[in-house]
Amino acid sequence: MNPDTLETTGAVENPAVGIDQSAGNFTYDVKYDFDAGTGLSERTIDYISSVKKEAPWINEFRHKALKTFLSMPMPTHWATKDLENINFDKIRYYLSQGTKPKRTWDEVPDDIKKTFERLGIPEQERKFLAGVEAQFDSEAAYSNIKETVAKQGVIFVNSTEGLREHPEIFRKFFGKVIPTSDNKFSALNSAVFSGGSFIYVPPGVKVSHPLQAYFRINAENFGQFERTLIICDEGSEVTYMEGCTAPKFSTSTLHSAVVELVALKGAKIQYITVQNWAPNVFNLVTKRGVAHEEAEIKWIDCNIGSRLTMKYPGVVLKGRKARGEVISIALANDGQHQDTGAKMVHAADETTSTIVSKSISVGQGRATYRGVVHIPKHLKGCKNNTECDALLINTNSRTDTYPAITVRGDSHAAQHEASVSKVSEDQIFYMQQRGLTEGQAMSLSVNGFINDLARQFPMEYSVELKRLIDLEMEGSVG
């Protein structure tokens, strides 16, 4: 064991849960120069604003959001009661070593750098990325974009820097896709947001390699509230990938992000998430994009970790012939609830949306699909195709599906398919008879189930996804 590792929960108590987090389950002792303390009040917000040296309008925006957050009830009338276990008074809302991310890994302080090195981020950057932002608790510790991409006028910075350096673009779109009052957690994020990416791609620029953000939670009793805004100007294209890990603490950790995407005429945004939080993390994220005329927004969302995830990436199809797509993979193991889905709001003629969701419930894990598709009467020629498939591994596994598809008018086409299947004993015996162990057989079945979706991930991510599933399934049998 590394001598300067503060805590490594090497032996995971529940073999069915923690295994996948083994790679991210470590924490180093880090000295924070800025700490907003525990609990949430107006003072917390003023502290964050002063550390970031924010413009008055942002501080005002935060204060308004705090009021909204406090006035909104927990959505437990439809969502899980587990939300009530979040104690907002025991969370630390801001921790950082400063607000200026470093441009080279050499400049990143050692105590933070070794975390990202252990997670393999610098190596990935060298191999296949056009730019990387690495957030450590509240702020980005490292942020860099390849020179060739920067020369094309692409902006890729963290949100603090985005607000400071590019307020004219930022302010125009900020909070417009997801209003503060969208839900209780978008209000919370709007009050205390820190970190996250700001991306602007100029007209016609096609960023050939993905930009990546990596979110790392290091501290205990902490809340991470990154805010991401991506704007793709006319005819431009970008792929953004995010990954995340956190050590497993006995107390709960909160991650509540807001991600807004704007694809202007003919632009294409692909947003890929591989969520692998530790099993004590409440992951409550609001993600939505607006697709203008002939633009395309595609969310590829994969949830493997966390205690509770609530996330329904959405696309508002605002311009004629805009396209929206959500591809969702969720794996819920013992003690986990993956409450995921998609929202497609058709607001222009001839718009098309596709939702493909596949969930896997293992042991007592629970997967929930919630989908909203809305096609109003006054539009013409809209199309939606929704497919959600659930795979149950054990007899006590659980899956729920809540599709809400509203199609009015007579020139639209909507299709909905759903299936629930179980890995049968015969199937497992068949594979065992060929030499695979029970665990290997389970892994192969699960990987087969999501194979058509996993193929849409970039190579490096689909390999990682397969590895994570293999690890998850190892402990799921017997």
Add this chain to the structure above:
Amino acid sequence: MQSLEIKDLHVSLTETPEKAIVKGLNLTIKTGEVHAIMGPNGMGKSTLAKVIAGHPDYTITSGDVLLNGKSILEMEADERARAGLFLAFQYPSEIPGVSIANFLRAALQSRLSEGEELDATGYYKKLYSKMDLLKIDRKFTSRSVNEGFSGGEKKRCEILQMAMLEPTFALMDETDSGLDIDALKIVAEGVNTLRGEKLGVLLITHYQRLLNYIVPDFVHVMYDGRIIKSGDKSLALELDAKGYDWVKKDLAPT
């Protein structure tokens, strides 16, 4: 030479242990030999194949199964497979989303020791040569295992797996069921190609017609959980002509 010995085997369904399906069966198969077990339906033929392979639905109440003199009863199904036993299923399972190529690769990988990686180039070379040998189209292995396959395709998939995994003993459970005569010929040709000194085969069949194409060295008649008559290939023809009632008559009343 290697051997698979079944000794005074008694088998019940795990759920209903009081009801015996196999009742004292004895049989020894050696590599290089092809044995056929025939008999009416419901006499325990398929149970025998599954129980040797380690299916959890069945319990062995007494007797033993020995591979080269060592009992395999304590081994899990996958251990038995890796030890050289192959079961060609009567109803092979579908594995959606897993290509035949990837499935076989995983199966071969499982036979390597930990940390050892299957050589991909060598694997595909072997796969293609076996496919050529069995006259199987290259496109076949990119399809998901058994998903949407015709009866004939499923059986060919079984034969291809057998060719790739190179078992010491193959148990073929009603390999002819659901096949038209052309498919039957193709499957039989496959088995005949793989037949040889290194392989022992136990063919389980209801019909004599399969034995026109795969000529066995020994034929056994199974009735009421036991082998009641054994002979050479001519026994199969005799059975076909006279029916199973003929051997039943030979049974002493118990």
